[in-house]
Amino acid sequence: GAVVSQHPSRVICKSGTSVKIECRSLDFQATTMFWYRQFPKQSLMLMATSNEGSKATYEQGVEKDKFLINHASLTLSTLTVTSAHPEDSSFYICSARERTSGGFSSYNEQFFGPGTRLTVL
Amino acid sequence: AQSVAQPEDQVNVAEGNPLTVKCTYSVSGNPYLFWYVQYPNRGLQFLLKYITGDNLVKGSYGFEAEFNKSQTSFHLKKPSALVSDSALYFCAVRGLDNFNKFYFGSGTKLNVKP
Numbered sequence: 633g634a635v636v637s638q639h640p641s642r643v644i645c646k647s648g649t650s651v652k653i654e655c656r657s658l659d660f661q662a663t664t665m666f667w668y669r670q671f672p673k674q675s676l677m678l679m680a681t682s683n684e685g686s687k688a689t690y691e692q693g694v695e696k697d698k699f700l701i702n703h704a705s706l707t708l709s710t711l712t713v714t715s716a717h718p719e720d721s722s723f724y725i726c727s728a729r730e731r732t733s734g735g736f737s738s739y740n741e742q743f744f745g746p747g748t749r750l751t752v753l
Numbered sequence: 754a755q756s757v758a759q760p761e762d763q764v765n766v767a768e769g770n771p772l773t774v775k776c777t778y779s780v781s782g783n784p785y786l787f788w789y790v791q792y793p794n795r796g797l798q799f800l801l802k803y804i805t806g807d808n809l810v811k812g813s814y815g816f817e818a819e820f821n822k823s824q825t826s827f828h829l830k831k832p833s834a835l836v837s838d839s840a841l842y843f844c845a846v847r848g849l850d851n852f853n854k855f856y857f858g859s860g861t862k863l864n865v866k867p
Binding site: 636638664666673674675676678681723725727729741742743744745746747749 | 787789794795796797798799802843853854855857858859860
């Protein structure tokens, strides 16, 4: 259980185009999902927290208009990189916390997707 | 504020030998600590967590971690390393101000040589 998928696994696009990345929780409901960015040989940086049915919460320094997040259902969150530029090239990883019957438990770990490698030419 | 530090960028160990990947934390309250492993071009996989209780936590793939409050450490250990354990390991602490937020260490690359 607790499987998170991402699509696509890798994408190459031209500068100026927009790219959408999907994150799905396959066997559980995830009212909250997270989007991270990871540069080569570096740790994960939280970009935003995606809440189902409401606006995402962005971390300081992350451009809201650049990285559009939509959490339309309990199992799907999308990240759209708008007008992508080469400096947006990175590994994007989503994660989700499983909601238990009693609500969110602070004990719950995050389950991570396999990541999406974005390359902007 | 809360943070974790992984002092070693890389750890090299021979197959069959015990391994330790170090992590220290800085948290003003009781820490909720996690270890994750990442294989190349893959997302993170959960290994184990410490919430409360026994200081020695057992996790996936034969890994365990020891919580040491006096030394503010949460080192990852395995009695006998496998070549397949070679990967990037991240220590993380849950945020106190925002329990949704995880703070990750910089990662330690583990190389297990046959």
